Amino acid sequence: MxxxxxxxxxxxxxxxxxxxxxxxxxxxxxxxxxxxxxxxxxxxxxxxxxxxxxxxxxxxxxxxxxxxxxxxxxxxxxxxxxxxxxxxxxxxxxxxxxxxxxxxxxxxxxxxxxxxxxxxxxxxxxxxxxxxLAITSRPEVRAMGVKIVAAVTVSSGIAARTIDVESGEVVLDRVHGIQGEIGHLPAVVSAPLSADLPVCDCGAVGHVSAIAAGKAIERQLAQLASILGADATTEPAPLARLCAALEHNNPHATAFLDSVTAPLARALLYLLTFDPRIDHVFLSGGVVDTLADHYMNSLYRCLEADGLYLVSTHQPTVFRDRISRLESDxxxxxxxxxxxxxxxxxxxxxxxxxxxx
CATH class of the missing domain: 3.30.420.40 (ATPase, nucleotide binding domain)
Structure with missing residues (x-):
């Protein structure tokens, strides 16, 4: 470790x-x-x-x-x-x-x-x-030869932490002691979501977590149940129904998923732009675990639609190379x-x- x-x-x-x-x-x-x-x-x-x-x-x-x-x-x-x-x-x-x-x-x-x-x-x-800290203790991560990684969780909330793999140091705001609260960045709402900006659990309007966190996704699915299709209504939970619709290549489900991953994709784009020290980003959490490859592919689509200036031109696979889902229990x-x-x-x-x- x-x-x-x-x-x-x-x-x-x-x-x-x-x-x-x-x-x-x-x-x-x-x-x-x-x-x-x-x-x-x-x-x-x-x-x-x-x-x-x-x-x-x-x-x-x-x-x-x-x-x-x-x-x-x-x-x-x-x-x-x-x-x-x-x-x-x-x-x-x-x-x-x-x-x-x-x-x-x-x-x-x-x-x-x-x-x-x-x-x-x-x-x-x-x-x-x-x-x-747990990620940097993994032998397979240390064997990658990376120096700085970012851990991102997408569950009932959304946040990130960058950490030095060797020392375990997480750099914090010198005054307030925080870092990586990307779930509370402002987000842009896109179709098929409502034009009305959703309220975050923190009480603010239009945050990334208000669109892209697990409970926010479930609330939006309840309002847009038709995108899941009648054949998926037997699944026990909203995210499971969404996953089933994605498995059936439902285009409305794909468009919905892209709309809820887009705010996080934009936050990660800024993260990689402002901190080029980051060698790799690991995503985890209930939403990522449930939707698995569907989630990652949607995130990649959104990132690649914007691109990382001058980097994506020479390395089109940059996001797939540097961002991955953490295989975890x-x-x-x-x-x-x-x-x-x-x-x-x-x-x-x-x-x-x-x-x-």
């Missing part, structure tokens, strides 16, 4: 996303043991206010940690990957549209947990940062949370690369 792993003690790990809350023990050998998952407790799902949702999250973390400590009494560290914008310099959670909607009151989750359960060392990290944020906890528990002088919240 290179030098991002720190020591190899077992770590209790959590991944708190907008759909599932997962937990496990990351063993010294890197295996995830006692893996479990629970439906996420969110504003969209419950209608509860932010204070209540945060309290429910804290109680969930405490209860599950205490349960695992009974089974694994020697564990000292708990790593929490969370689908929220965090200040990497302080560890404070700044906002989470998938979890808490438009609330933007800072929340020191780590301090709250430490006060309630002082037996363990608590570490909180953004979920895309934890994903990036969906548990990499758990692994990354464990890697983060291990490196943060080291003395400051022994940590490679610096902070990575």
């Amino acid at each position: 290179g030098n991002v792993a720190g020591d190899n003690r077992p770590v209790i790990v959590f991944d708190l996303g907008g759909t599932w809350w997962r937990l496990a023990i990351l063993t010294p050998s890197g295996v995830l043991a006692d893996h479990d998952r629970h439906p996420a407790v969110t504003k969209a799902g419950t209608g509860s206010n932010t204070a209540t949702l945060r309290e429910l999250m804290v109680q969930f973390l405490l209860a599950q940690t205490r349960r695992l400590l009974e089974i694994h009494p020697g564990v000292v560290d708990v790593g929490i990957s969370i689908g929220a914008t965090t200040n990497g310099h302080t560890g404070q959670i700044l906002a989470s549209a998938p979890l808490w909607g438009d609330s933007a009151d800072p929340f020191d989750l780590r301090a709250t947990l430490r006060e309630n359960e002082p037996r363990t060392r608590w570490w909180v990290v953004n979920d895309v940062t934890s994903l990036a 969906g548990l990499d944020p758990l692994r990354g949370a464990g890697l983060f906890a291990r490196r943060q528990s080291l003395p400051a002088t022994a940590r490679p690369g610096g902070r990575n919240h």
Whole structure:
């Protein structure tokens, strides 16, 4: 795992996303043991206010940690990957549209947990940062010879992180401690989507996540159900119905998919333009996993329609060469949370690369 792993003690790990809350023990050998998952407790799902949702999250973390400590009494560290914008310099959670909607009151989750359960060392990290750490620990990625990669997740939210493969360093805004919140960039809406700009979970109008994130896609599919065709109505979920329609070469489904990948494609185009150090971009998340090659081919079509100035002219395959779907079991944020906890528990002088919240 290179030098991002720190020591190899077992770590209790959590991944708190907008759909599932997962937990496990990351063993010294890197295996995830006692893996479990629970439906996420969110504003969209419950209608509860932010204070209540945060309290429910804290109680969930405490209860599950205490349960695992009974089974694994020697564990000292708990790593929490969370689908929220965090200040990497302080560890404070700044906002989470998938979890808490438009609330933007800072929340020191780590301090709250430490006060309630002082037996363990608590570490909180953004979920895309934890994903990036897990990616850079993969032998096949390190064997690629790449120096800087970007991890992009497309699930209930959208975000990116660029990371130095060797050191594990994620460069952050010096003042605010954030990086890669591309889901909250403004997006252009194209047909067949409504001309009315959709509202993002964060409360703003017309963000990339409001069009291209998983729940946004499902909402749009509900309004445009006719594009899926009558033969696909037996599938259990909107994304599965869309996938079935794409498998049947439904042209309306293809046009719809291109319209929801276009905002992300434009964001990635800007990312590659402004940061030429990026050797490769890895995409993951529920939307990418469900739609698989259909999603990637749509993204490539949108990117190639614009092109990377002067680069695409000489290397027409540049996007297919530099952007790929991460083959994953969906548990990499758990692994990354464990890697983060291990490196943060080291003395400051022994940590490679610096902070990575």
